[in-house]
Amino acid sequence: MRTQVGIVGAGPAGLMLSHLLHLRGVESVVVESRSREAIEATIRAGILEQSTVDMMARAGVGDRLKREGVVHHGTILRFNGRDHRIDFEGLTGGRVATLYPQHEVLKDLIKARLDAGGDIRFEAKDTVVEDVESPRPRIRFTDKDGRAQNLECDFVAGCDGSYGVSRPAIPQDKRKDYLRIYPFGWFGILCEAPPSSEELVYARHPRGFALISSRTPEVQRMYFQCDPNDKTDNWSEDRIWEELQTRVSGEDGFRLKEGRIFQKNIVPMRSFVCEPMQHGRLFIAGDAAHTVPPTGAKGMNLAMADIHVLDRALGRFYADGSTDLLDTYSETALKRVWRAQHFSWWMTSMLHRFEGASEFDEKRQLAELDLVTSSVPAATSLAQNYVGLPLE
Numbered sequence: 001m002r003t004q005v006g007i008v009g010a011g012p013a014g015l016m017l018s019h020l021l022h023l024r025g026v027e028s029v030v031v032e033s034r035s036r037e038a039i040e041a042t043i044r045a046g047i048l049e050q051s052t053v054d055m056m057a058r059a060g061v062g063d064r065l066k067r068e069g070v071v072h073h074g075t076i077l078r079f080n081g082r083d084h085r086i087d088f089e090g091l092t093g094g095r096v097a098t099l100y101p102q103h104e105v106l107k108d109l110i111k112a113r114l115d116a117g118g119d120i121r122f123e124a125k126d127t128v129v130e131d132v133e134s135p136r137p138r139i140r141f142t143d144k145d146g147r148a149q150n151l152e153c154d155f156v157a158g159c160d161g162s163y164g165v166s167r168p169a170i171p172q173d174k175r176k177d178y179l180r181i182y183p184f185g186w187f188g189i190l191c192e193a194p195p196s197s198e199e200l201v202y203a204r205h206p207r208g209f210a211l212i213s214s215r216t217p218e219v220q221r222m223y224f225q226c227d228p229n230d231k232t233d234n235w236s237e238d239r240i241w242e243e244l245q246t247r248v249s250g251e252d253g254f255r256l257k258e259g260r261i262f263q264k265n266i267v268p269m270r271s272f273v274c275e276p277m278q279h280g281r282l283f284i285a286g287d288a289a290h291t292v293p294p295t296g297a298k299g300m301n302l303a304m305a306d307i308h309v310l311d312r313a314l315g316r317f318y319a320d321g322s323t324d325l326l327d328t329y330s331e332t333a334l335k336r337v338w339r340a341q342h343f344s345w346w347m348t349s350m351l352h353r354f355e356g357a358s359e360f361d362e363k364r365q366l367a368e369l370d371l372v373t374s375s376v377p378a379a380t381s382l383a384q385n386y387v388g389l390p391l392e
C-alpha cells in the first residue's frame, strides 16, 4: 500500500489533518487502534477555542457545531464562597469559548472523511512506524481482518496520543522531554441532571478545586481535585455529592443540582512537552507531542493548532516541493505549545490546593484570584488565553 501522508491516530489531530489534506488534493490513510464506535462514545474534553471553531467552519465541518455548540460568553471563578465573572466577549473584542464535546467533533470529522471516500483503518493492531529517516517511511500494522499491512508514505504524521507509538520512533538522543507531574488528579463524573450554572464554574475551596461543566441540557460534567492514586470505587454517589457541594458552597447559598451519576473516572494531571516535534519524515502533533493539565481546556485546541501548522507545511511541499515550512514546523508549533503550557500550569497553580502549602501560599493564591477578577488587564490576559490566541 502507498499513500502520500500516513497518519497514526484518528483523534482530533489525525482526522482534521486527513480532512484538510483531502481538501488540498493530498492523499492520506489514517491508522487507528480503536473501533469507530469506541471513539465516538468516549467522553473527553468539551471546550473549543474560537480558532478551533473557525477552523472547523473553514474546513466545511462546522455546521452541526454551529447549530448545537453552546457559546460561552464568559466563565465564573468562584472563591471565598462567591462568584467572580470573567467576561470573555467584552474583554477580547468578541471572542468566545464554545462547549461542544470532543466526541462530537470526532463524529463530524469521521463522517466527513468517510463521505469523501477517505481511508481510515480502525482496529489496527501492532502498529509500528519505521524508517522515518529515509525518504520512504512506513507504517506497518495488522488490520482488523488479521492481515499484515505495509503502508509506504512520503511523510508520517504521529497523532496517536500520549501513549502511542509515534513519539518513541524519535530516538531518545534526538529529543528532549520536559515533564511536570502534579500531586493531585481530577475525579470526573457525568450525571443526569439539569445544568447548575449557565457558565462553567472554576471553584477554589480550602478542600481543593472543583469544576462545574456541562455536556447537554440533560447531562452534566463535574470534576473535583483528588488524590491521583484514589479509586473511583471509594466514592459513593452520596460522598461525591457531599464533596462537590462543599467545594462550591458559599454565603450566596449556591447549590448544585444533583442527579444519577453514570460515569466516574480519575484523570491524572501532568504537563509534558517533547522537543522537537519532528524527526526525519515523522511529524508528531497533539498529545503525541505534548500534554497539558486539563485546567483551562487547552488539550484538543492545541492539537488542532498543531495541525493548522502541519497542514500548511505539507500543502506547501505538495504545491512546489519546498520544505521550508516543514523545516520550521516544530519551532512554529512549539511557540504556541509553550504559551498553552504556561497558561494551563498557571490556572492549575492558582486554583488547586497544594498539600503542605503555607498560610502565606494560600493568601497569595487568593490575592492572585482577586487580581484576575478585579483588574481589567489581568482579567483580559486570562480571557485572551482562555478563548485562545488567533492562529498565525
Ligand code: DHB
Residues within 6 Å of the ligand: 044, 045, 046, 047, 200, 211, 213, 214, 221, 294, 295, 296, 297
Ligand atoms: C471541561 C474540562 C476542562 O478541563 C475545562 O477546563 C473546562 C471544561 C469539560 O470537560 O467540560
